[in-house]
Amino acid sequence: MTGYDEMRGDGPVVRDLYAGVGAWLDAMPPALLSRRRAEAEFIFRRTGITFAVYEEGGDPDRLIPFDIIPRLIDAREWDFLHRGLAQRVRALNAFLADAYGSRDFLRAGRIPEHLVTRNPEFVPYMNGFAVPGGCYTHVAGIDVVRTARDEFHVLEDNCRVPSGVAYMLEDREVMMRLFPELFGAYRVRPVSHYPEELLRTLQSVAPRNCDGDPVVVLLSPGQFNSAYYEHSFLADEMGIELVEGADLLVRDGLVCMRTTRGLRRVDVVYRRIDDAYLDPLAFRPDSALGVPGLMAAYRAGNVTIANAPGAGIADDKAVYCHVPEMIRFFLGEEPTLQNVPTWQCSLEDERAYVLEHLADLVVKSVHGSGGYGMLVGPHATRAEREEFAARIRATPGRYIAQPTLALSTCPTFVGDTVVPRHVDLRPYVLCGRSSDPASIDVRMVAGGLTRVALPAGSLVVNSSQGGGTKDTWVVDGPAGEEG
Amino acid sequence: MRLRIHHATTYEYASPVDTATQVVRLTPRNDFGQVMLNWEVRASATLGDPSDAGRPRVPIRAQLVATEDGYGNRVHLLSVASPHRSTRLVAGGVVETSHALAEANGGTTDLPLSYWLRETPHARAASTIQQFIDSSGFRPEEESDWTPSEHVLERMMHDVRARIDFTVGATHVLTTADEAMARGAGVCQDHAHALIAVARALGIPARYVSGYMWPGHDHVVNASHAWVDLHVPGRGWMAFDPANDCRPGDAYVRVAIGLDYFDASPTRGVRQGTAIGERMDVQVEIYPVDPGPLPQGAGISGQV
Incomplete structure (x- = not known):
């Protein structure tokens, strides 16, 4: 499938934005590119940056492939994305506050009630609780795809524990080390201050009764x-x-961390574990993991959990269909970034359409992520499509379908040639406490993580499905040029 | 009716445990016309062998912090941060109860009715419950937009009770509704789970209620009790006590609601350090104080 190419646009001519990259590629023999790629891989291996894949027989220390050709975004494109992302994340937070609060959006009939109340990610413990600063998604990963020069779509919202930002940071490090001359040819906006921004965001939502500098910890499953x-x-x-x-x-009632010098109060828990493992006394009793009493301490206002438990009701693929309406309802604005048109298999008419057009559509599980359990109709065999059709008929509420989008491509070094491969973009949007109590403070570093589908023609960019990453440059123009 | 309640829970361990954390729901709700006149929850812990009367028990700090959960239940978080051999929780006070069986739907944060149709692993209509429903004829086949009458719900409660004998010891806290019905035996928790599973499978919103019941004697007790709220369109939430096959009135004190036992249980906790030889003793005394006569004598202890 051919579509918009990040480097060449719709035609054969290299966009001005990519002129420097084009010249650099022309001057680079494939052997040198190969050597540089090997050096990049060596650096990654030495740093220990790996990504285990939940699949039998998978290499637990597999490296996510890194592509050495950067993906560029110009200032005009980024301004547009920035505006759209901030708007979307504000609406998602407003929706969460409403879903666990007065539920005006539900009462107004803007979303089927059961998508909230019977959503497996709904956490009743959050009901009627005003979270610190009104922030639910302290870190949101919004997956964006481009289908034409001026067409960006949000493919998916990730409101729970979006990952991948370390790759954004490490990819930049490696590019600056390996290709200082190319990097120096552009005025690229920095990303290295992301950890500072994240820490500032987390500190901003410390409980009101926190005394002194907020103590933030990162809670990992290990x-x-x-x-x-x-x-x-x-x-x-x-x-x-x-x-x-x-x-x-x-x-x-306070959350404390064991240290060599005794207990120390913790104000903010940046958790990278799922809700179900936060607190065995608040969630299902079959897990011994987590911190007993954490949720009660949270509700008592003595600690802040980021992202907020229960934020997952905003990011499944059935709720996704209602995000544009959230933007209109809560912000009184028209969405800047569009959704991908989506058919909901729970609706009879839409299901009939999906079953008739399986060969053209992408079918996804409503609560799935990581590219697992999806069907890319045009690339599937007849048997695979029939199997999926049976699944849809059995549990239609679990599936949605979308057109097979012509994701934009970006030059990628595969084997020993430079070829176009499909990409997406996951910017990381941070939400912290605002000085205006009716609002939240939304910030992001320019760009995000570009994921690239390495097999020819593939549209699945997830790292669990063999996707790679690229450094993402938001550029203000060639070096030396002002304005 | 004005009821005085005294609820004491004691945990004793054969060897000291390092730390303990509990989430405690032992404070009555102010709903269904029920008003708390006074109430207190206290906790204490000791080190030293509880069975050795000759040696002094060392008091250990046991801290309670009050908060609430998403259902409006009052919650206390208990933490005992140093080694101890026993913990005692005492909740008690006076509650004015009401005959009101239906609740005016109040605050904007009340969860929507559809929430109360959620299945849980313990209150779920698996095969036995499903067969029970199929053979019951509760729902007329021709009516798709069926609204059960109060009478039908009472029959449902009666039939659930008829299928599950009240038998202490036949089940445990993790027994599911389906297992209890298959076994034909259980306690109030099992009756409540079974009725909830049947109701939700038929599209009737249902809540688990934990609380106290005064059975109408002079001095009394048993453990705490559990029953069910069912929602009837046009009428609101109504209470049903499947274990006693009756409709709760002013002899009932509502403490906590939830989807099932695990949401509403009086105590839920974890300990660190080996808890060998754990003994839990629960004593509940409940009696009317006004206008009824004050009771003579102490309560009967019950172990759960």
Whole structure:
């Protein structure tokens, strides 16, 4: 499938934005590119940046492939994305506050009630609780795809524990080391201050009764988690403690961390574990993991949990269909960034359409993520499509379908040639306490993580499905040029 | 009716446990026309062998922090941060109860009715409950937009009770509704789970209620009790006590609601350190104080 190319647009001519990259590629023999790629891989291996894949027989220390050709975004494109992302994340937070509060959006009939009340991610403990600063998604990862010069769509919202930001930071490090001359040819907006911004965001939502500088910790499930590298990396960069459940305890209603010098109060828990493992006394009793009493301490106003428990009701693929309406309802604005048109298999008419057009559509599980359990109709066999059709008929509420989008492509070094490969973009949007109590403070570093589908023609960019990453440059123009 | 309640829970361990954290729901709700006149929850812990009367028990700090959960239940968080051999929780006070069986739907944060149709692992209509529903004829086949009458709900409660004998010891806290019905035996928690599972499977919103019941004698007791709220369109929430096959009135004190036992249980906790030889003793005394006569004698202890 051919569509918009990040480097060449719709035609054969290289866009001005990519002129420097084009010249650099022309001057680089494939052998040198190969050598540089090997050097990049060596650096990644030495840093220990790996991504375990939940699949039998998978290499637990697999490296996510890194592509050495950067993906560029110009200032005009980024301004547009920035505006759209901030708007969307504000609306998602307003929706969450409403869903666990007065539920005006439900009462106004803007979303089927059961998508909230019977959503497996709904956390009743959050009902009627005003979260510190009104922030639910302290870190949101919004997956954006481009289908034409001026067409960007949001493919998916990630409101729970979005990962991958360490790759954004490490990719930049490696590019600056390996290709200083190319990097120097552009005025690229920095990303390295992300950990500072994240820490500032987390500190801003400390409980009101916090005395002194807020103590923030990163709560990880431990070294067997696929994103453990990122957990230790971020904790390190922010200069905060990396803890597991057993390192925390609740005493006198306060959350404390065991240290060599005794207990120390914790004000903000940046958790990278799922809701179900936060607190065995608040969630299902079959888990011994987590911090007993954490949720009660949270509701007592003695600690802040980021992202807020229950934020997952905003990011499943059935609720996704209603985000444009959230933007209109809560902000009184028209969405800047569009959704991908989506058919909901729970609706009879739309299901009939989906079943008739399976060969053209992408079908996704409503609560799935990571590219698992999806069907890319045009790339599937007849048998695979029939199997999926049976699944849709059996449990239609679990599936949605979208057109197979012509995701934009970006030049990528595969084997020993430079070829176009499909990409998406995951910017990380931070939400902190605002001085205006009716609002939240939304910030982001320019760009995000570009994911690239390495097999020819593939549209699945998820790292769990063999996707790679690229450094993402938001550029203000060629070096030396002002304005 | 004005009821005085005294609820004491004691945990004793054969060897000291290092720390303990509990989430405690032992404070009555102010709903269904029920008003708390005074109430107190206290906790204490000691080190030293509880069975050795000759040696002094060392008091250990046991801290309670009050908060609430998403259902409007009053919650206390208990933490005992140093080694101890026993913990005692005492809740008690006076509650004015009411005959009101229906609740005016109040605050904007009341969860929507559809929430109360959620299945949980313990209150779920698996095969036995499903067969029970199929053979019951509660729902007329021809009516798709069916609204059950109060009478039908009472029959449902009666039939659930008829299928599950009241038998202490036949089930435990993790027994599911389906297992209890298959076994044909259980306690109030099992009756409540079973009725909830049946109701939700038929599209009737249902809540688990934990609380106290005064059975109408002079001095009394048993453990705390559990029953069910069902929602009837046009009428609101109405209470049903499947364990006693009756409709709760002013002899009932509502403490906590939830989807099932685990949401509403009086105590839920974890300990660190080996808790060998744990013994839990629950004593509940409940009696009317006004206008009824004051009771003579103490309560009967019950172990759950």
